[in-house]
Amino acid sequence: MSSKEQILAAVKKNKPDATGLPEHLSYPKEEINQLIEHFQQASLLNGGKTIVIKRLEEISSYLQVHFDKKLQIVSLIPELKGSLDITTILDPHDLEAVELAVLKGTWAVAENAAIWMPEENLAHRALPFIAQHLAVVIESRHLVRDMHAVYEKIKVDDPGYGVFIAGPSKTADIEQSLVIGAHGPRSMTVFLLSE
Amino acid sequence: MAVYKTHAAAADEFLKDEERTHWHDDTLWHVRTKRDTAAQKLPEWEVLRENASQIKEYVLSHLDELLVQFEKNATANGIEVLWAKNAQEHNEHVYRIFQENKVKNLVKSKSILTEECGLNHFLEEKGYDVVDTDLGERIIQFNDQVPSHIVMPAIHLKKKEIGDIFHKHLGTDAGADDPQYLTEAARIHLREKFIQANAAITGVNFGIAETGGFVVCTNEGNADMGTHLADVHIACMGIEKLIPRAADLGVYLRLLARSATGQSITNYTSHFHRPSAGKKMYLILVDNGRTEQLGREDFRNSLKCIRCGACMNTCPIYRRSSGFSYGSTVPGPIGSILSPGIDLKKHSTLPFASTLCGSCSDVCPVKINIHEQLYKWRQVITKEGDAQPAKKWSMKLAGKVLGSPAWYNFMGKSARTALKITPASLIYTKLNAWGKKRDLPEVPKESFKEWYKKNRK
Numbered sequence: 001m002s003s004k005e006q007i008l009a010a011v012k013k014n015k016p017d018a019t020g021l022p023e024h025l026s027y028p029k030e031e032i033n034q035l036i037e038h039f040q041q042a043s044l045l046n047g048g049k050t051i052v053i054k055r056l057e058e059i060s061s062y063l064q065v066h067f068d069k070k071l072q073i074v075s076l077i078p079e080l081k082g083s084l085d086i087t088t089i090l091d092p093h094d095l096e097a098v099e100l101a102v103l104k105g106t107w108a109v110a111e112n113a114a115i116w117m118p119e120e121n122l123a124h125r126a127l128p129f130i131a132q133h134l135a136v137v138i139e140s141r142h143l144v145r146d147m148h149a150v151y152e153k154i155k156v157d158d159p160g161y162g163v164f165i166a167g168p169s170k171t172a173d174i175e176q177s178l179v180i181g182a183h184g185p186r187s188m189t190v191f192l193l194s195e
Numbered sequence: 196m197a198v199y200k201t202h203a204a205a206a207d208e209f210l211k212d213e214e215r216t217h218w219h220d221d222t223l224w225h226v227r228t229k230r231d232t233a234a235q236k237l238p239e240w241e242v243l244r245e246n247a248s249q250i251k252e253y254v255l256s257h258l259d260e261l262l263v264q265f266e267k268n269a270t271a272n273g274i275e276v277l278w279a280k281n282a283q284e285h286n287e288h289v290y291r292i293f294q295e296n297k298v299k300n301l302v303k304s305k306s307i308l309t310e311e312c313g314l315n316h317f318l319e320e321k322g323y324d325v326v327d328t329d330l331g332e333r334i335i336q337f338n339d340q341v342p343s344h345i346v347m348p349a350i351h352l353k354k355k356e357i358g359d360i361f362h363k364h365l366g367t368d369a370g371a372d373d374p375q376y377l378t379e380a381a382r383i384h385l386r387e388k389f390i391q392a393n394a395a396i397t398g399v400n401f402g403i404a405e406t407g408g409f410v411v412c413t414n415e416g417n418a419d420m421g422t423h424l425a426d427v428h429i430a431c432m433g434i435e436k437l438i439p440r441a442a443d444l445g446v447y448l449r450l451l452a453r454s455a456t457g458q459s460i461t462n463y464t465s466h467f468h469r470p471s472a473g474k475k476m477y478l479i480l481v482d483n484g485r486t487e488q489l490g491r492e493d494f495r496n497s498l499k500c501i502r503c504g505a506c507m508n509t510c511p512i513y514r515r516s517s518g519f520s521y522g523s524t525v526p527g528p529i530g531s532i533l534s535p536g537i538d539l540k541k542h543s544t545l546p547f548a549s550t551l552c553g554s555c556s557d558v559c560p561v562k563i564n565i566h567e568q569l570y571k572w573r574q575v576i577t578k579e580g581d582a583q584p585a586k587k588w589s590m591k592l593a594g595k596v597l598g599s600p601a602w603y604n605f606m607g608k609s610a611r612t613a614l615k616i617t618p619a620s621l622i623y624t625k626l627n628a629w630g631k632k633r634d635l636p637e638v639p640k641e642s643f644k645e646w647y648k649k650n651r652k
């Protein structure tokens with residue numbers, strides 16, 4: 001018998017009597033202002049920062065103040081120009097010097113500030129991790145209350161890879177002191193587009 | 196015959212340093228309070244726990260069908276699925292994959308399963324330099340230790356010691372112990388390793404039967420840095436890590452980080468379904484004693500565990516004796532019910548490393564009846580005649596009390612009162628194995644159960 005057959009046979013022999021699956025949970029929708037407020041609070045706790053904007057142009061003026069234009073900036077937002085053309089990068093190792101990646105989020109969760117990023121939003125799976133800083137643009141109409149709601153919206157296996165990003169790379173492995181910038185981004189800025 | 200250290204004897208070492216014991220205790224208690232704050236923010240917390248427990252109940256009772264479904268879907272996604280009956284077979288799979296793909300450099304993110312299988316040691320014997328990339332794991336790897344906690348592997352070390360370790364291995368300034376500075380040094384060191392790696396090994400938090408994919412949670416982003424840069428990704432997964440439907444993730448992700456550290460979610464929750472073009476993805480399904488545990492009616496619930504670590508942070512014994520005293524891969528209350536199933540002789544004293552206060556069961560996000568299982572293991576072990584003489588005494592008493600839930604609740608209450616008024620001389624009697632070296636853990640005025648009853652309205 002193969003290992004697979006042995007394991008399955010042992011499970012069959014030892015498993016308890018069948019029980020049923022509970023229904024999926026869902027909770028009443030929240031008002032948009034409440035969603036925005038909860039998102040901002042959660043993002044802050046995760047070590048991130050949220051900036052509510054009315055127009056996409058506000059992003060470029062913000063970035064001009066906070067980032068050095070001479071460094072590599074990748075933008076996957078058509079309205080926003082970066083300094084590195086991502087289509088010229090074939091090997092993700094060549095992303096090592098990226099200072100800032102500006103990406104689009106698909107759905108955002110108010111309770112924990114997690115933003116769903118399927119791989120088509122990333123160009124390279126490694127991009128949001130290898131960049132020194134990360135900025136994500138999300139529209140407020142794509143905010144949902146909680147994780148139950150977001151899994152109703154997305155199909156997890158549509159992309160070969162998808163990730164909820166809720167803040168910058170962080171660790172508390174040394175005496176429980178929070179340090180931002182463990183391996184990946186040293187900051188995460190969320191631009192919440194709210195007309 | 197092998198001679199195994201009792202838990203109390205193993206804890207002696209840690210308890211010699213009184214200041215450290217207090218510090219460890221306080222640190223973990225702090226994490227526990229963060230968990231409480233996070234849980235109390237959600238009015239639906241108890242509903243979530245119940246739901247999570249029921250889903251896992253379903254998983255255990257349909258595990259064979261779900262495994263077949265998972266394998267079929269994962270294979271269709273382009274993931275190569277391998278099966279391993281035990282640790283040895285798991286390690287050999289990894290080695291074979293390395294050889295087939297000519298892997299020279301590897302990085303690893305946190306996986307308790309590979310720890311359980313002794314993978315690092317196995318690969319090192321084959322000549323590989325295994326690079327753990329979780330900061331806490333890298334620290335203890337430099338220090339030649341194993342994790343003392345499943346979520347916070349280096350929780351037993353102080354920053355000064357970590358500074359010394361980094362000075363020795365990474366050339367940081369002597370005496371420097373600023374966490375920011377040390378983390379930056381590790382970042383530079385590990386970036387180089389990420390860039391060089393051709394294979395990345397990760398654990399699995401959840402495998403999704405319905406879609407044939409899997410989810411990995413980290414705060415550091417190290418699992419992703421590794422897998423997206425390397426050509427080969429090997430994910431190692433215990434067979435009990437399955438969930439039936441993708442939407443079930445909603446329940447578990449709401450519970451996991453809140454229970455672990457009080458965060459609302461980990462900063463990265465990665466869903467892997469297909470490898471990138473030109474790359475390879477493997478998934479190893481590991482039994483290693485799990486099917487046997489499934490057959491133990493009294494203990495099978497332990498397989499619901501999602502490895503949040505909350506039962507460790509809350510346990511008065513764990514907090515004051517540290518993870519190493521358990522001598523098992525998974526320490527703390529859950530380790531004390533899993534490990535005897537793996538090696539009863541070696542771990543025979545672990546079920547006694549508990550006050551049976553029930554705090555572990557109260558915080559467990561999947562509602563495992565941990566303290567009841569601890570008691571049941573005691574009965575098994577006593578029958579086998581392996582109990583320590585001193586513990587046998589208190590156990591006999593426990594035997595009477597725990598026979599009925601009403602008695603148990605009553606005794607819990609009076610034990611709490613008794614501890615408060617018992618003079619130190621009594622506590623320090625030889626009959627109490629942990630009283631030997633320590634004051635008893637602070638006695639909560641009311642158990643969580645009582646507190647909860649009062650505050651629930």
Ligand code: SF4
Nearest residue numbers: 500501503504506559
């Ligand atoms: S037994 Fe429960 S509390 Fe302990 S680690 Fe597992 S899931 Fe967490």
